[in-house]
Amino acid sequence: MNVEMKPIGYVSTAAKEIPRSWTISQIKGSLIIDKIYLEGLTDIEPGQQIYVLFYFHKSKKFTNDFLRIKPPVRDRKMGVFSTHSPFRPNPIGLSVLEVIGVGGNVIHVKGLDMLDKTPILDIKPKEHPV
Amino acid sequence: MNVEMKPIGYVSTAAKEIPRSWTISQIKGSLIIDKIYLEGLTDIEPGQQIYVLFYFHKSKKFTNDFLRIKPPVRDRKMGVFSTHSPFRPNPIGLSVLEVIGVGGNVIHVKGLDMLDKTPILDIKPKEHPV
Numbered sequence: 001m002n003v004e005m006k007p008i009g010y011v012s013t014a015a016k017e018i019p020r021s022w023t024i025s026q027i028k029g030s031l032i033i034d035k036i037y038l039e040g041l042t043d044i045e046p047g048q049q050i051y052v053l054f055y056f057h058k059s060k061k062f063t064n065d066f067l068r069i070k071p072p073v074r075d076r077k078m079g080v081f082s083t084h085s086p087f088r089p090n091p092i093g094l095s096v097l098e099v100i101g102v103g104g105n106v107i108h109v110k111g112l113d114m115l116d117k118t119p120i121l122d123i124k125p126k127e128h129p130v
Numbered sequence: 131m132n133v134e135m136k137p138i139g140y141v142s143t144a145a146k147e148i149p150r151s152w153t154i155s156q157i158k159g160s161l162i163i164d165k166i167y168l169e170g171l172t173d174i175e176p177g178q179q180i181y182v183l184f185y186f187h188k189s190k191k192f193t194n195d196f197l198r199i200k201p202p203v204r205d206r207k208m209g210v211f212s213t214h215s216p217f218r219p220n221p222i223g224l225s226v227l228e229v230i231g232v233g234g235n236v237i238h239v240k241g242l243d244m245l246d247k248t249p250i251l252d253i254k255p256k257e258h259p260v
Contacts, residue, residue, distance in 0.1 A: 001249065003185050005133040005220045037219060039197040042209030050211075053183070053222055055133050067169040073259045079172030081180075081253040089167060090135045090251045092183055092222070119131065121220045123211040129203045 007055065007119035009033035009105075011112065019113050020072060021084065022095040027112040031097075031120055033105045044107060048099045049126040052109075055119040056091035093118075096126060137185065137249035139163035139235075141242065149243050150202060151214065152225040157242040161227075161250055163235045174237060178229045179256040182239075185249040186221035223248075226256060 013029025031052065033041060044050065066087040068077040080088055093114065101108040107123075143159025161182065163171060174180065196217040198207040210218055223244065231238040237253075 001137065003135040003137070003249070003251070005135060005222070007131065007133070008219050037197065037211075039194075040210040040219075042198060043212035044209065051224060053220075053224070064169075067167065068172060071259075079174065080170040081167075082173035082255050082258075084254060084258060088252060089138050089170075090183075092135070092252050094181060094183070094224070094254060119133070121133070122218060122222050124214060124224060125212050128212075128214060129201075 005121055007121060008037055009120045011054070011114045011116060011118040011120065013112055013116050015112065018115055022097060022111045022113045025111045025113045028100070028108070028110050029112045031107040031109060031123070033107065033120070035105045038105050041102065041105065041107065044099055044102050044123070046099050046101050049096055050099060051124040051126055052095045052097050052120060053122040054093045054095070054114055055121055056086040056088070056093050057119055058115065059086045059091045062087055062089050062091070092121065135251055137251060138167055139250045141184070141244045141246060141248040141250065143242050143246050145242065148245055152227060152241045152243045155241045155243045158230070158238070158240050159242045161237040161239060161253070163237065163250070165235045168235050171232065171235065171237065174229055174232050174253070176229050176231050179226055180229060181254040181256055182225045182227050182250060183252040184223045184225070184244055185251055186216040186218070186223050187249055188245065189216045189221045192217055192219050192221070222251065
């Protein structure tokens with residue numbers, strides 16, 4: 001069974017050098033969401049943290065060579081599911097970004113570790129009542 | 131541009147009643163990963179927390195009616211991207227689970243909020259060095 005996804009929008013940033021993780025990023029940019037989803041952006045507020053799921057659109061096709069890889073900050077190879085490698089069986093990335101503003105269908109964020117034009121698949125609140 | 135994903139495995143649990151969030155779940159079960167990815171499971175350890183991305187395979191097709199929905203614990207409708215609703219433009223779920231054991235291609239976990247047979251798309255470490 002295959003699952004088909006369609007981007008809900010794209011990352012926009014002037015930054016050319018992107019940190020390898022949101023945890024060490026101060027990069028600002030925007031998430032430009034398709035206007036058909038505008039109503040779905042209600043309640044996203046400045047100061048909030050959001051999970052952003054995105055598509056590693058520049059990644060090479062996954063092969064067995066990527067099942068174990070050496071992360072930049074490790075001295076040995078690790079299983080791909082214990083890393084944040086962009087070369088994964090399903091090339092989905094996850095970042096935690098800070099919302100610094102919202103205007104219409106554009107969410108301004110800080111902490112980007114995605115390239116300009118990265119397709120966005122989903123946004124979820126990091127904190128939420130249960 | 132559409133993005134095609136293929137499950138890497140499936141959830142297995144005897145539980146029939148599933149809590150609506152991992153944050154309030156004590157449910158145990160297993161993630162049964164396709165053996166072709168066995169080597170990629172190296173370094174997943176008991177006691178660790180993992181992000182699990184999964185496919186809401188029982189969700190109805192997304193329509194504009196789901197752009198704003200009332201979460202069970204709220205008294206009003208909210209934008210879908212401020213909720214963890216299973217009815218989303220791209221029906222990807224995100225849970226944080228605790229690993230209680232690993233044997234071959236099976237990861238035993240606690241905190242399940244997915245139904246039995248839910249397709250798994252990706253696993254990432256919650257904590258990782260950068």
